Amino acid sequence: MVVPTLIERKRDGGALAPAEWRELVLAYAGGSVPDYQMSALLMAIVWRGLSGGELDALAEAMLDSGDRLRWDGLDRPVVDKHSTGGVGDKTSLLLAPMLATCGAAVPMMSGRGLGHTGGTLDKLEAIPGFRTSLTLRETTDQVRRIGCAMIGQTPEIAPADKRLYALRDVTATVESIPLIAASIMSKKLAEGLDGLVLDVKTGSGAFLPGETDALELARTMIGLGQSHGCRTVALLTAMDRPLGRAAGNALEVEEAIAGLSGEGPADLMEVTWALGVEMMLVARLASDALEARQRLEESISSGRAREKFGQLIEAQGGNPAVLDDPAALPQADVIEIFNAPRDGVVRRVEPRRIGRAIIELGGGRQTVDDVVDPAVGFVITARPGDTVRAGEPIASIHARTGDAAAGAAHALAEAIEIGEPLAVTPLISRRITA
Numbered sequence: 001m002v003v004p005t006l007i008e009r010k011r012d013g014g015a016l017a018p019a020e021w022r023e024l025v026l027a028y029a030g031g032s033v034p035d036y037q038m039s040a041l042l043m044a045i046v047w048r049g050l051s052g053g054e055l056d057a058l059a060e061a062m063l064d065s066g067d068r069l070r071w072d073g074l075d076r077p078v079v080d081k082h083s084t085g086g087v088g089d090k091t092s093l094l095l096a097p098m099l100a101t102c103g104a105a106v107p108m109m110s111g112r113g114l115g116h117t118g119g120t121l122d123k124l125e126a127i128p129g130f131r132t133s134l135t136l137r138e139t140t141d142q143v144r145r146i147g148c149a150m151i152g153q154t155p156e157i158a159p160a161d162k163r164l165y166a167l168r169d170v171t172a173t174v175e176s177i178p179l180i181a182a183s184i185m186s187k188k189l190a191e192g193l194d195g196l197v198l199d200v201k202t203g204s205g206a207f208l209p210g211e212t213d214a215l216e217l218a219r220t221m222i223g224l225g226q227s228h229g230c231r232t233v234a235l236l237t238a239m240d241r242p243l244g245r246a247a248g249n250a251l252e253v254e255e256a257i258a259g260l261s262g263e264g265p266a267d268l269m270e271v272t273w274a275l276g277v278e279m280m281l282v283a284r285l286a287s288d289a290l291e292a293r294q295r296l297e298e299s300i301s302s303g304r305a306r307e308k309f310g311q312l313i314e315a316q317g318g319n320p321a322v323l324d325d326p327a328a329l330p331q332a333d334v335i336e337i338f339n340a341p342r343d344g345v346v347r348r349v350e351p352r353r354i355g356r357a358i359i360e361l362g363g364g365r366q367t368v369d370d371v372v373d374p375a376v377g378f379v380i381t382a383r384p385g386d387t388v389r390a391g392e393p394i395a396s397i398h399a400r401t402g403d404a405a406a407g408a409a410h411a412l413a414e415a416i417e418i419g420e421p422l423a424v425t426p427l428i429s430r431r432i433t434a
């Protein structure tokens with residue numbers, strides 16, 4: 001393999017053969033292709049794209065660079081869901097225990113906050129003691145025992161993606177639909193799934209805000225899933241406002257527990273039900289959407305999903321007292337109320353601004369080494385379309401200091417636009433299947 005020749009071919013619009021992708025990716029994962037050559041190739045992919053055959057070969061090679069979860073003899077379907085990232089999105093915390101209660105095996109592998117978006121691992125680690133770095137063996141044992149586990153990418157899963165992702169992050173080569181699709185799907189397929197539901201976000205707070213790009217990403221990932229025998233479905237959901245009221249790690253855990261207790265906010269529950277129904281269907285645990293929804297609702301009303309979340313927390317070393325006592329979660333020192341500055345209708349709650357404000361409060365990372373403060377964030381009760389009066393409380397700010405809270409109030413004033421009504425986009429705009 002002569003790497004400069006491969007880069008040259010891609011640069012000039014040609015295609016690499018499956019065997020060339022394989023050799024290149026495995027050599028890169030093994031350390032024998034340097035970052036500077038891989039960076040040049042990645043930039044050529046950003047500009048030239050990949051043919052269907054090349055995408056399959058790249059994803060396959062990334063998958064084969066590591067190990068897979070093995071489920072021999074398991075008598076339950078294995079399912080997961082993946083979100084392309086947003087603000088206030090805590091649906092994973094509800095769905096893993098709900099689906100486990102309904103008969104699925106859920107080895108949910110998630111990420112940390114990226115850019116302005118929150119990450120499921122950071123939310124879980126807000127629970128005192130919770131350990132997200134399980135080994136593959138620990139993960140499969142736990143899923144066999146209680147039906148679910150919530151973990152980070154282990155060193156054995158798609159190591160080529162781990163290296164490639166870190167390189168893309170610093171070479172401006174993240175925003176490529178085939179590269180995003182191969183990256184996400186190589187990790188998901190390594191979980192040995194029977195079914196996968198993709199929550200592809202659209203709107204100003206999404207990584208790919210436009211619907212056309214979101215659709216293409218969804219279709220690309222569905223194609224990869226189907227060609228690996230994993231039934232894959234996608235929903236396009238709105239990320240032009242935060243999901244639910246809470247944004248910030250411990251606050252989101254508290255809201256997820258409220259959801260598992262039957263008291264979640266309507267928008268969070270609408271997206272959770274929709275994703276859960278699709279998970280039940282790809283898992284073939286229900287014959288239609290109505291039956292799936294009834295079983296999911298029953299998992300909440302019976303208290304079984306909430307109890308399952310407690311088992312999951314305990315199994316991963318966390319303090320299950322958080323289920324009954326929100327004070328067992330990290331608490332902010334300063335809580336300030338934010339009032340509507342004028343009469344009018346809430347036109348926008350801008351998720352990117354909210355996500356960045358959480359980082360400014362210390363609840364996300366500015367550099368990879370930053371330690372996240374789990375206690376800080378916002379609870380925003382005003383939703384787009386709500387009529388508010390000047391002086392009415394519409395949010396609370398959870399901060400470490402008064403100065404930080406003042407900065408966050410400024411951010412809220414920018415993020416929450418009040419004026420004449422604006423059409424509210426639907427929460428779930430499309431369902432995409434193979």
Ligand code: URA
Pocket residue numbers: 165174179180181183184
């Ligand atoms: N998440 C991933 O895992 N990979 C990407 O490329 C983008 C988001």
